[in-house]
Every structure is written in structure tokens, then in C-alpha cells.
Amino acid sequence: MAAPVIEPLISKYWGSPQSWTLDAYRKRGGYEGLKKALEMAPAAVIDEVKKSNLRGRGGAGFPTGLKWSFVPKDSPKPKYLAVNGDESEPGTFKDRYILELDPHMMLEGIAIAAWALGVHTCYVYLRGEFKFPAERCQAAIDEAYKAGIFGKKVLGKDFELNCYLVRGAGAYICGEETALLESLEGKKGWPRLKPPFPAVVGLFGCPTVVNNVETLASVPHVFAMGPEKYAKLGTDKSGGTRLVCLSGTVNRPGVYECSMHTTFNDLIFGDAYGRGLPNGRKVKAVIPGGSSAPVLSPHELGTAMEFEALKPLQSMAGSGGVIVMDDRTCMVRSLWRVARFYAEESCGQCTPCREGTPWQTRLLRKIEEGRADMEDLELLSNVATSIAPYPPIGLGNTICALGDAAALPTHSFLMRFRAEFEAHIHEKRCPFGDKPWGEFGEWS
């Protein structure tokens, strides 16, 4: 039975006139959640977020209230909030809609988080290419200052909060939280070794919470409806609703707000969502959570698009980027595309990632062109294992999880579609026919 279609929380007003303005936001109850939070003690605000079972929407699904509770309360240093709007994971394109169509929802979440954490300075870090989202977001920040939401006294309370928008320079790695902090400090985006985690040693060496745009846009709803009600919208361990980005071979690609019970089949075939594949094509594979999430086979699509549900399949819900591949897709060529992306985006600090990602890319091209033998297939698997063994997820041999992100697709494609890789080797060609490679620079 299909999961019920829910009343959206985050995307509800995306189609309404001037949805991005403070006026429109206030008319529909905006900033009421902040008022409630400001009447509570900061520790009680964190408890409410814990009760809501809100989990981070940036990729790892870490419980938000728990993350907030790691910030030391007695630190003499300033504390910071950094909003992650880098959104560069292939297949993920949800945060930009929040920034463009309802930026005050995120700003309200920022103000609530700042009160809970004792933060007086927040940085909203957006990917360099987000020119229009940045303009909308800056306009909303300006409105918030004028209305006394940001500035010396947040809604009249003796609590100062300043918010600055910063644009990156178009590097995927700057979405990794510690690379983001380096970039904010004006340095090149090289991830830091953890621990220490940013909650303790973050921006300028001070306690810092890094949260995704959608995570913060979810926070006002926790306070507007109450944490129990918010939690109940989801599953036992994942509260609320989530935005899912549907792309690939589907009739209606787009961003959909779903309940945590919605399955991949619901999303791809449901009337309210993707409405199936065009021209009667069949699903061959689905990437469930952005390009780094291990690929799924058609028989696994009855699974809910939720953080815990994907664990037994050795995959992850990630950042909500669901990419549908149909029966005409060459899995070798697809994996090559993914591998090439990570080779291009590796920052080069760790040997397994710096050397392994281009090596994977070259081996995949060799297989796709029919020049490989079975030893190359074993070598591909070994190279991926040297970057990050699989399963389980999370044993990477590198400083940051970009290494895992590069190795997991290789492992999962080989595990689920090995016969197709072998067919390329035995037939000495791509069974789906030659296609031009285009100009792909040194990693091709």
C-alpha cells in the first residue's frame, strides 16, 4: 500500500505570490515559532529539537538536537552557526528552492538555533553558482534586520544576532563541513581531520554548529506544531517530512516533499510524484540519496526513503537526490561519470582518494571501451577497497567522506550489476553501443 501523500510543511507556499517576502511569511504565521522559542530557556529549546527526532538533511542524517547539545555551554570563546548551502551533490537540488522561494523559513530556523546555542554570529555559506538564490537570501536577511529579527535585539529580546551571507567559489568539497569552515576562514577548502569535531573546535577554533539549509528550515515547524506532532509525521527515529529531488528517466522530475514512510516505488510511480517512466521504459537502477549513495536494484525499491530503512541495504538516504536509470542505461558508463566527478573534486590531501579516484575513472573507461580484461575488474574493486572498504559504510581510509563517496558507487555497482561489467569485457565493446566521450580533461 502506498504511503499517504502528506500536507507539505517546507514547500507548501512555493507556488504562492511573493512567497519569499517577509510580509507573505508573516501572514502565514512566520516567526511565531521563534517567539515561542525565545520564551523558553536555551536548554529547553534543544530538548524540544531532540524530542522532534529531526535529523540533518545534509547527507549524514545526524540527529540535530544531539548535535546542538555537543556545543560546550561554558566555553569562554564565541560560538558560531554555519549554514551549509553548498548543495553540490549530483542529483540534489532542494536547498536552492528554499533559498529562492521561502528564505525566511531558514532564517527563522537560524534565529531559533542561535538562541538555543548562544550564538551571536551566523554565516550562510552558499555555493558560488547560486547567484539568484543568494540575491533572494540576502534580500530576506536585509528584511529581517529592518524588522528587528536580526540585529541588536532579536524580536525585542536582549539577544544580539548577526547573519552574513558568503558565497563559495564552486568547489564540491566546500560542502564538507570542515572544508566549509576553512573556506569561511578565507583558506582553500581542505577538510580537517576529525576529531575534534566542529561543535567543539570549529570556525576560528571556536565551537561551531554546521547545519544544512533544509535542516534549519525544518526547525520553525518543530516549534509551530510542537515536537511530538512533528516527530509523529515521521518514523520512530526520523521526525517530520523531507524534500526529495527526483531526476533521471521519469515523467515528472522535480522536488517533492514526502513523508518518511514514502517508498522509492511511491515516488517514482505515484500520481502525486514521478508518474512512472516515459514510453513504458523499465527501471534498471536507482541512486537513492545523491551520487555517493550506493545504487539500488528494482527489487529494493519498496524501501522507505528514510535514513534507517536504507541501512540493511548497505545504502543511505543521503541528501535526498533520487536518480532513476532505465533499461537503456549502461551501468559502466554511468559509474564512469560518477567516478570522474569525484576524481575532479578530490582535494588531493589523502593518497587513497587523490590517486584512487582517477585510477577508478581510467579503469572504467578501459572497461567501457572494451579494452579491459577480468584482472582490470578485480583491480577496480581493489582500488575502491583501498579508498573505502564496503560494506559496512563508514570505514573510509581518508580524512573526509569524499573518499567514501567515490568508492561506494563502485562497490555497489559491482555488487549489483557485475554481469554487465563482465559483458563489456567478454564482448570487448559496450553492449549499449558506442557513444562520444566529449571533452573531459585529464581524468578521462
Ligand SMILES: Cc1cc2nc3c(=O)[nH]c(=O)nc-3n(C[C@H](O)[C@H](O)[C@H](O)COP(=O)(O)O)c2cc1C
Ligand atoms: C564531500 C562532501 C560534500 C558535502 N556536501 C554537502 C552539501 O553540499 N550540503 C550539506 O548540507 N552537507 C554536505 N555535506 C555534509 C556536511 O559535511 C555536514 O554533514 C552537514 O552540512 C551537516 O548538516 P546537517 O546535520 O544539518 O545535515 C557534505 C559532506 C561531504 C563529505
Ligand code: SF4
Ligand atoms: S578524502 Fe579526498 S577530498 Fe577528502 S580530504 Fe582526502 S583527498 Fe581531500
